[in-house]
Amino acid sequence: xxxxxxxxxxVEGAVGRRVRLHCLAHAGAGxxxxxxxxxxxxxxxxxxxxxxxxxDRRRREPRITERAGLLEDLLPPLLEAARCGPYALxxxxxxxxxxxxxxxxxxxxxxxxxLFLAVGACLPxxxxxxxxxAAEHPDELLLPLLGELGSLxxxxxxxxxxxxxxxxxxxxxxxxxxxRALRQAALDPVTGxxxxxxxxxxxxxxxxxxxxxxxxxxxxWTTGPITVRTVDGDHFFAGADVLPALVGEACREYEAADAAxxxxxxxxxxxxxxxxxxxxxxxxxxxxxxxxxxxAGAGGVR
Numbered sequence: 001x002x003x004x005x006x007x008x009x010x011v012e013g014a015v016g017r018r019v020r021l022h023c024l025a026h027a028g029a030g031x032x033x034x035x036x037x038x039x040x041x042x043x044x045x046x047x048x049x050x051x052x053x054x055x056d057r058r059r060r061e062p063r064i065t066e067r068a069g070l071l072e073d074l075l076p077p078l079l080e081a082a083r084c085g086p087y088a089l090x091x092x093x094x095x096x097x098x099x100x101x102x103x104x105x106x107x108x109x110x111x112x113x114x115l116f117l118a119v120g121a122c123l124p125x126x127x128x129x130x131x132x133x134a135a136e137h138p139d140e141l142l143l144p145l146l147g148e149l150g151s152l153x154x155x156x157x158x159x160x161x162x163x164x165x166x167x168x169x170x171x172x173x174x175x176x177x178x179x180r181a182l183r184q185a186a187l188d189p190v191t192g193x194x195x196x197x198x199x200x201x202x203x204x205x206x207x208x209x210x211x212x213x214x215x216x217x218x219x220x221w222t223t224g225p226i227t228v229r230t231v232d233g234d235h236f237f238a239g240a241d242v243l244p245a246l247v248g249e250a251c252r253e254y255e256a257a258d259a260a261x262x263x264x265x266x267x268x269x270x271x272x273x274x275x276x277x278x279x280x281x282x283x284x285x286x287x288x289x290x291x292x293x294x295x296a297g298a299g300g301v302r
Contacts, residue, residue, distance in 0.1 A: 016259060019115065019251040020046050020087040022078065024095030026121070026236070027179065028151070028172030030056035033092070033238045040241040041248030044255070048081075050074055052098075054171050065177040067101060067185045074098070075105050082111040086255050089114050090247050092238045093210070094175050096122030097182040100221070103195050104186075113197050115254035117222075118247055120202035121210045121235050124218045125186035131209060132183065135176035139169075146172075148208055149235050186221075199226045200250055202243060204233040 021041065023034045031049035038047045053073065054063035064070050081087060091099030096119035103117045123129050131149070134142050139160075146152050151172075157164035186192035199222040203212035212230045219226050231242050 016044055016252070016255055017086055018044055018046055019255050020048055020081060020085065021247065021251055022048050022050055022081070022087060022089050022099075024050050024089070024091040024098045025052075026093035026095055026238070027175035028168055033236070034244075036239065036241060037244040037248075040244035041251070042245065043252075045248045045251045047244075050078075050098075052175075054174065063171060063174040063178075065174050066181050067191065070098065070101060070178065070182070071105050074102060075109075078102060078106065079109055079111055082106060082114075086115055086258060088116050088118065088247075088251055088254070090118040090120070091122070092119075093121045093235065094179050096120060097125065097179055097186070100125070100186065100195070101182050103197070104192065107195065115258060116198040116200055116250060117195055118200040118202065118250065119218065120238060120243065121204055121207055123210050123214055124221055125183045125192065126220065127214060127217060129179070129183070129209075132176055132179045135173055135180060139165075142173075151235075194221050194223050196223045198222070198224045198254065200247070201226065201228040202237075202246070203228070203230045204235055204237040205230050206233065207235045207237075209235050 021037075023031070023037065025031050025033055031051055034047060034049050038045075041047055051058050052064060053061035064073060089099040089103060091097065099117060099119060103114060107113060131145055134145055137145075143152060143158070152158045153164050156162050159165065199218060201215050201218045203210060203215045205212065212228075216228055218228065229246070231237055231240075231246070233240060237243060
């Protein structure tokens with residue numbers, strides 16, 4: 001089962017509750033793209049990377065290719081974290097589909113919802129994605145598609161028998177299978193549908209796979225407010241500082257709004273309780289007065 005790994009170097013916030021920002025990476029990768037996020041996200045944000053099986057410290061574990069296996073692995077620690085304070089999710093490419101799937105499952109579980117869901121470099125679930133459909137393609141068809149994204153290493157590593165072919169390509173293929181399964185589940189009215197919370201969508205200005213105009217269609221996948229923003233970069237823009245700065249600022253803004261809403265609700269509850277207490281005191285005073293009057297009347301009768 002997954003554990004929540006706080007990326008080394010998380011910074012302390014000065015004001016308000018800390019926000020736990022859970023991050024999920026793109027296909028074929030671990031969490032290296034989030035190493036700069038703890039500082040770049042700014043104060044008050046703890047960046048926590050969710051590592052999928054089959055990579056990084058979990059590289060010896062069987063990889064996941066279906067929704068059920070994903071939820072069995074990642075949902076339990078998130079359910080626990082959801083009860084411990086404000087949090088948000090960001091997913092990049094495949095990670096966006098994983099983050100969406102987890103958000104839907106969290107809502108079904110009835111736990112406190114994320115402050116927002118943020119997705120980057122990912123077409124909405126209903127859109128056709130050529131790379132996802134290529135999971136079963138032979139190498140000679142799949143590799144050109146990866147080359148267009150800039151995913152192929154240079155030199156001997158990508159050649160037949162090379163290190164990348166042996167160690168990374170199998171992980172990437174299984175991740176594409178997982179992406180296909182999650183897209184299908186999102187279209188199922190039982191397991192999918194829209195989320196009911198703020199949705200932040202980020203596009204890379206030069207992304208050939210998830211072009212900015214196509215990401216506008218994420219509007220169909222939330223009943224809450226949505227913000228769509230384009231940042232500089234290709235498909236792999238998560239490693240630059242601008243994205244974590246934007247997501248970190250969103251964490252602070254939404255946490256402040258949530259805290260203000262909670263405070264206002266508490267104030268309303270206090271006012272209601274005070275009004276009820278005043279009403280009770282008034283009723284008690286009226287009862288005392290009536291009893292006094294009744295006693296005085298009885299004493300005057302001879």
